[in-house]
Amino acid sequence: MAFERKVVPLKGDTPGAVTEFTYYVIGPRDAPEKVHLQAALHADEHPGTMVLHHLLPMLRQADDQGLLRARFTVMPLVNPLGMATFALRRHIGRYDANTGINFNRRWPDLFSAIRSQLNGRLSDDERFNVNLIRKAVSNWIDAQQPRSANEQLRLLVLKEAHDAEFVFDLHCDDDSLIHIFTSPELMPELQDLADWMGAAATLTAADSGGGSFDEVLPQLYRKVALANPGKPVPMASATATLEYRGQSDVFDHFGADDARRLWGFLCERNLIDTDPGARPAPLSEATPFDATEIVRADRPGLVAYRVELGERVTKGQPVADLIALDGPEAFMARTPILATTDGLVLSRAMAKYAPRGAGIMKIVGKTPISGRKGAYLLED
Known part of the structure; x- marks a missing residue:
């Protein structure tokens, strides 16, 4: 059992600037599966932070009781850099103010980064291949020399997320119903997630064009599989963007209910050893x-x-x-x-x-x- 609070200093891009990045690692160190949860990559989107605020004590209690069957990394505020950007009393948390780049765009193409490390090394064993890919990604991350605070942050997030079986990036829209973005290969596998969330829509795309975080790992496994026909390469990380309503929907009653629903999904998947109760009836099915x-x-x-x-x-x-x-x-x-x-x-x-x-x-x-x-x- 473990409930660890981690604080990582991100060296700033100007003299004397340092940003603390705080997150949690929870559960057995030798757990067979890993779950990565993060919120507020767009730093002005806070419903997901409220969800994880309510989920964290539930995970802590479950860890104390020995109920966790997975290792959890929980980043309730995954973009502390974006929290500092204000202009004329307006929070500009969606874009890097220095480069103008959307914080959820242009994430690395991991396949291009590690392709040479995989040449001729994949086997006929699916588990071996997944471990090989993850080791190659880990080695690539460790070899990087980040040139900015934002690159430091991205590499840290990838280091924690790349070997997780479930990677959920919590966002929100402007004024919206709950919905999900995910890869077509992961449906209908994640229909249970949509049902637990009460999603009004699940939108699927293999490549939406922007290099968003939720597509980094699916693109990696998809490209490795295409480059190695005949070798078993599964979609080893179930990755999705969870859109929790709109920007102004930061309320305890929403956050508590959404956390209970996410808890239900985690329990039904046997990631937490307790009865989730009945799964809610589906409200929608996946569409392209x-x-x-x-x-x-x-x-x-x-x-x-x-x-x-x-x-x-x-x-x-x-x-x-x-x-x-x-x-x-x-x-x-x-x-x-x-x-x-x-x-x-x-x-x-x-x-x-x-x-x-x-x-x-x-x-x-x-x-x-x-x-x-x-x-x-x-x-x-």
């Missing part, structure tokens, strides 16, 4: 992410929504109006914005002033949308 429409404003205006979260809409239905802010009918004209697919209204933008091209809504459909397939699927 390229079937989700990102509704965008085709001109600047003030957004007036016509539909609510969770509402089902049809192609051609007006879902919002844009109120003109300039031109001959400024502040009087309204231009309807139409859905281009049938589906569920999953999220909406909280900011009602939309410049041209701004995404204002996501509608989850079932049929891939022309122009989305093979394209950059993310909003930014």
Whole structure:
């Protein structure tokens, strides 16, 4: 049994700057499986931090009682660097203020990093291959010389996450229902996770185009398998982004209920030795992410929504109006914005002033949308 609080100093990029990164390692050191949980990679998204705030005492008690069957790494605030970025009293936690890069984009391509270490070494034993891949990743991480505080942070997170059987990155949207992003190979395996969470949608993509954290390990195993036909290479890490509603939904009652639901999933998977109770009934099934429409404003205006979260809409239905802010009918004209697919209204933008091209809504459909397939699927 172990409940360890770890504090790692991240050397800053300016004189005298040091940021403390605090996280927890919990459970038997010799456990056969590992679970990695992290929240607030986008440092301005805090519902996941609230979930882990409620989950940590549950894990601590379970560890005291000898109920943990897995080793847990829990990072409730995985991006302390982003917590420091304010401009004009606004927290800018989504982007690195120095580079402008989204904190959840451009994570390393581990296959390219370790490919040469694997050449000719894979066997016909699946477990051997997984261990070989993980050892190669660990060696690559240890060999790196980080050039910035952000690189230090990323390498530390990868070091803890790369050998986990379950890797869950807790985020939130703007104003949204609960949903999941994951790889198509992991469904329907993770349908139980969706059911426990009460997910309104599970969106799958092999490559959404941005190099996000939740795709690092699936891309690694997928590419190794493709490069080594005939060798057994499983999708050894069940990795997903868990979207817990919207940015303003940081409340104890949500966090406590979401933690109990995540606990239920962990118990049903025998990662914690206690009865989870009955699994909740499913609310949705997985759909390809390229079937989700990102509704965008085709001109600047003030957004007036016509539909609510969770509402089902049809192609051609007006879902919002844009109120003109300039031109001959400024502040009087309204231009309807139409859905281009049938589906569920999953999220909406909280900011009602939309410049041209701004995404204002996501509608989850079932049929891939022309122009989305093979394209950059993310909003930014």
